[in-house]
Amino acid sequence: MSKVELVALWLPLVLSLPKLTAGQTTRGINVLYVNDEANTVAEKALDVALNYIRRTSSTGIQFDSFLRVTANTSDAKTLLEALCDKYDNSLKTEKGPDLVLDFTQTGVTSETVKSFTHALALPTVSASYGQDDDLRQWRFLSDEQLKYLVQVSPPADMIPEVIRSIVLSWNISNAGILFDDSFVMDHKYKSLLQNVPTRHLIAQVEEPRNIKRQLNRLRDLDIVNFFILGRIPTLKAVLDAANANKFFGRKFAWFAITQDKGQLKSSASNATILFLKPEPDPAARERLEKLRTDFSLTAEPEIACAFYFDLTLRSFMAVKQMMDKNQWPRLEYTSCEEYQEDNAVVRKGYDLRRALREVxxxxxxxxxxVEDRNGHSFMEASMRLEKVTVMNGQSVSAEVEGSWKMGLDSPLVVKDVASISNLTAASVYRIVTVIQKPFVMKKINKDGTEEFEGYCIDLLKEIAQIIMFEYEIYVAPDNKFGNMDEKGQWDGLIKELMEKRADIGLGSLAVMAxxxxxxxFTVPYYDLVGISILMKKPDxxxxxxxxxxxxxxxxxxxILAAYFFTSFLMWIFDRYSPYSYQNNREKYKDDEEKREFNLKECLWFCMTSLTPQGGGEAPKNLSGRLVAATWWxxxxxxxxxxxxxxxxxxxVSRLDxxxxxxxxxxxxxxxxxAPHNGSSAMTYFQRMADIETRFYEIWKDMSLNDSLSxxxxxxxxxxxxPVGDKYTKMWQAMLDAKMPESLEAAVKRMRESPGNSDGFAYLGDATDIRWLSQTNCDLQMVGEEFSRKPYAIAVQQGSPLKDQFNNAILQLLNKRKLEKLKERWWSLNPEIKKCDKQDDQQDGISIQNIGGVFIVIFVGIGLACVTLAFEYYWYKYKRNPRVTDLAGGPLANAQRGGKGLGGGLGGQQQGRLAVIGRPDDQAAKLDAGALGQVLGQGYYRRNGNQLPGVNQAWQH
Structure with missing residues (x-):
């Protein structure tokens, strides 16, 4: 085979070597594992994860060294020594830790581990509790340090954040948060509800026998919204104690939160609880079930066990992947003995955080x-919100109402906001009041139920619409606002607030130091009101x-007898005196006034003599004039x-x-x-008298001091x-007068007094006095008010209701609603009576005292009218005169109008006369001797004309 053929054969193999070596771990991972001795769930989850790695070859994870350190939660020195010992020994064997797995929860052990890893720049994955500010040793990490010092919050650290979401969603004003040892809340006291206007208290659940007392203490602090964090048995124990304390109902809200996966249980007789528990993602349920059955991932709580398992596995896999990609350079270590603070190590190129994301x-x-900041990384699990109804100790229903996904400021998602809102505790405040018209009054409805009404009740309704709360009203013991005795003990309304039996004190309560x-006290809601005087009106x-x-x-x-006697005497004197006018007509015939004093004229003379008009002409005879002068x-x-x-x-009655x-x-x-016993007015006068007495003693000691030069x-x-004794004398006068026991007794005493000048006067609250004077026409308010103080609403000392009520009252004041309330209950109140105006010294005489003279005028005019009618008809009836024969036959010439008196009488030879001008019923027989007398007196007239031979017309 030629060289060219050999090169062509081996070249692809050589080129593939880097890829093959890149897919294999050149060495195992060295791990230093630290955990609290109480965190058994993490310990079990770690064991399951190691077992999973051993049995699952696809992970490719191997360990050269795996060191374990178990921490005592309170001994930081021992833990640090153990860490350094393990660490230094690993360096000696050239197996320094590639990764520190920190499962300590919180406290000194967690901070010790973080200080150790921070100082030695050891790549660390921590599952400690807290956000970035809670991790004090990792608080000021640089960007490079954040890459290899990673913290992921466990579920038990994120689940309490649901409380913040609930509080914000439903605007809860107070919260009592109880937890057991399955949650760690040490770092949550400040951060959980930070910048939320909710008064809250966080406490660990006490022993079962003490839970009822613990709940009572929370209730004494006006807590009505309770959150329980713990295992299901803990939830049941707290709910049972709440049932024994009768803390269920519209006034209370209960939220049970757990990491467990069971059902909520309680022996409550009737309760509705909002229950939150975690549930796994649907996509993860199959894997979770496989881990439970194949690898015994069964530790409880399930969510915590799964979290530690996943975090352990992901951490090892992240390091392995970095090693496989040659992104994990060999570490240079500094032993604990060699460490110096001034030459701290900072590693570069170790982006463990990114590797965790890429797993x-x-x-x-x-x-x-996994986020870029510590304290913001967590498991994104969901919690199911159930509405659990318990009846007679049995859970009768558990309806799913919504869910919450773990996270900081993660919103609560509910199906029906209205139905859930009804389950929150209504802000029901107990209000103690004092009956005082027109501020607080009791009204009985048609169905017989009692209801409160008045100025303060309307004010309370307006405030309740602004702040959104409900309330219960009851009357203070003995219907008193409250005074302090010599021992500093209070009674009445003030005592109810001090002993926290009431949340609000409502009424015409004066602000006093x-x-x-x-x-x-809140800001004042009413004008300055002082002490005034109530007296009976002058009768x-x-x-x-x-x-x-x-x-x-x-x-x-x-006087009447003298009048008749004088009139009769004057008539007798005039009739029988030879010098009177009627007995000397010829003598006085030329006088202009010819007044004959018959009985009628005498009565008229005496009457008119008593008037400015005078009696007129006096009698002619001296005896009559003497009688007239005497009468004058x-x-x-x-x-x-x-x-x-x-x-x-x-x-004279107006000059008093x-x-x-x-x-x-x-x-x-x-x-x-006097004021009535136990009133604020009584306290005022008593203390003013005491002050005068003290100043007198000081002055006496100074003036009688023999040591003065x-x-x-x-x-x-x-x-x-320098100081008068006005109040000292008044106080003594009040003691002598014996104070009434109540306002009603004082009013009764005033009304039973003989008069306003020698009776009883009441000194008391100007509001009571003004109301009594305006609803009773026999009472009056006297003088100006003194010792004036404003009215305000009272709350418990340190209560947050003060600021809320202040804002509400100021809003009502700006809208002028307080003035409208005042007008309604004072000016437009139907109980206010319109009394007659009281006589004033500067006023004139009233018609009630002088009206009788007008009656006299009207009676006199009426009598005159009756007399005029009588005279008119009398005169009309006698206008047709007739001549009647004295023998009984009418005279023809008289019936025909008559020719003359001489002709009419000439034929009367028989001694009979005819009466001319007389009505038939007054005809009379007259003898011849009487005729001359009749003619002489001139009693004859016919049709208004004087008859011949008659001296004067008939005037009758």
Whole structure:
């Protein structure tokens, strides 16, 4: 065979040698394996992975050296010594580690391993817990170091991140997170809910007998959303304790999260729980089942075991592939003794991170995602969200509601958001209140149920719409806001908040410094309100005929008797006196006024003499004039006395000096006054009196100090007692008056008092007093308010509700809704009464006291109208006169209108006369002697014309 033929035969073989050698590992892998002694799942998974490699020749993985170090979780020094010992011995045998497999979880052991590998620049794959900031020894790695120092978070480190997704999805404001030893949460305290406005607490589940107390402590912290991370038995123990504490229902939400693959169990009587558990990818289930049956990959939790198995296998395969591709240069090692911090080793060209990504081995549970940063690499497994309903200790249903894929800030995917949202804990706050109209009132509905209403209730509804919460309201013990006793103990509403039996204190609660020491207040929602005075309105009696009450009945009767007696006496004197007008007509016939004082005229004269009009012409006879003068003098005295007394009666009741301020009340002694026992007003006056007493003692000690020099005493000589004793005297007066036990008792005492000038005055909250004065017309608010303080809503000290309520109240204030509420419950309240205006000293006399004179006018005018009608009909009836024969026959000439009196009477020779102009029913027989008298008196008139021989027309 020629040389050319030999070359042609061997050349392809020679050219193929590099490819053949590239597909084979020139040497085995040297591994240093470190694990916590408690991490048994990783240990078992590693053994399964080594068994898998030995039995699966297709992997092509061989080991020259496999060193194991088991770490104690608390002894870092021993661990470091063990690492250095194993490491230095491997260097002596020229089998330095190609890869450090770090399965320590967290704490000092994990940080020790990372410090060791970082310092010696050993390629490492770690399955420790935490994100990049949690890995303190690997926190500031360079880009080259990140290539060979790789950390992949285990499932137990990523599963708690679902809590963050749930909290963000449903805007949960508080969370209690409990976990057992299957989860590591030491590094999650700050990072889990960082930058999330959720008040939370993370704690490990205590022993079963202490779980109920642990849950109660969380409830005392206003926790209503509970997350449990642990094995299924742990979940059952916590849920059973919650059932014993009655922590299920609309007020609470429960989330059970586990790595196990079983079903949730609980002995709860009625509970709905959101249950999250992992599930393998559908594509990986067949491989997982094969590993379970063929290689006994059965350690629990299944997801954790599969993770450690896959990470181990991928790590070895990544190193093998790099060696096969000549991408794994021989390492230069520095022993622990030779290491110096100033000449730390940094390896280049070891891109272990990229090699892990390029491994094509199928996952046994879910794919492992390797990112460029530590803390962001993890298994991309999914968790199934189930709604588990438990009835009478049995799980009656488990409905799949959604899923969550592991990752940082990975969203929660649900089928029906509305149905899941109803399972979250409603923010139900217990609100303690005090009944005080119109801020908080109780109303009974038609069906008999009670309901709260009022200004504060409407305010609460407005705030609830902004913050989105539900509430339960109950009345504070003894319906008191709360005061502090001498021992510093509180009662009422304040005590309920301090002992955390209530979340919110609602009502007309005044902001006080002593209260702010034990609770928190929101911004004020109402104007400044102080202490005021409530008194009974002056009961001034009114009468339309008050002018008649000026004189007593006996005086009126005597005046009436004197009037009739004087009128009768004047008539008698005028009738029988020879000098009177009616007895001397010829003498006074030329006088302009001819007044005959008959009985009617005498009555009229005496009456008009009492008026400014006067009685008119006096009698002609002296005796009559004396009677008239006496009557005039009597009338002058009576009228003067009546006028003076009437003015006094109408004004004296208005001249009483009313109480118009606290100073006026303190300076008088007729009216008793006091607040009701246990009220804030009582506390105010008591403390003001104590302050005055203290200052008095200080002043007394200074003034009576014998050790003062003459110069010092001279300086104090110009200083009078600086503090008054106003409140000391008032407090003593209140003690003497005996304080009412309640506001109702105070109102009853006021109403039973004889009057406002010698009764009882109540000192109390201006809101109560304003309401009582506006809903009761017999009570009045007196003076200006003092010791004014704002009203605000109270919360527990340190409660996050304070800021939330502050924002809500400020929004309502800017929208002017607080003013509308005030108008509704004060100005437009149907219980507010429109009372009559109280008489003022500057006002005139009211119609209630002077109206009787108008009645007199109307009665007099009415009588005049009746008299006019009577006179009209009387006159109309007598306008047709007739002449009647005294013998009984009518006179023909009289019936025909008559020719004259002489002709009509001339034929009467028999002594009979005819009456002309008289009605038939008044005809009378007269003798001849009486005729002259009749004619002389002029009683005859016919049709309004004077008859012949008659001196004066008939006026009747």
């Amino acid at each position: 094509q081995e199928p996952p046994s549970y879910a794919a492992i995602n 002593e209260r702010e020491n034990v609770i928190d 001034t009696p009114t009468s339309l005929f008050k002018f008649l009450t000026v004189l007593e009945e006996e005086v009126w009767l005597c 003098l009597f009338g002058f005295i009576i009228i003067a006395s009546y006028t003076a007394n009437l003015a006094a009666f109408l004004t 000096t009313p109480v118009e301020s606290l100073d006026d009340l303190s300076k008088q002694y007729k009216i008793q006054y 003459e110069v010092e005493r001279a300086k104090l000589a110009v200083w009078d007692y």
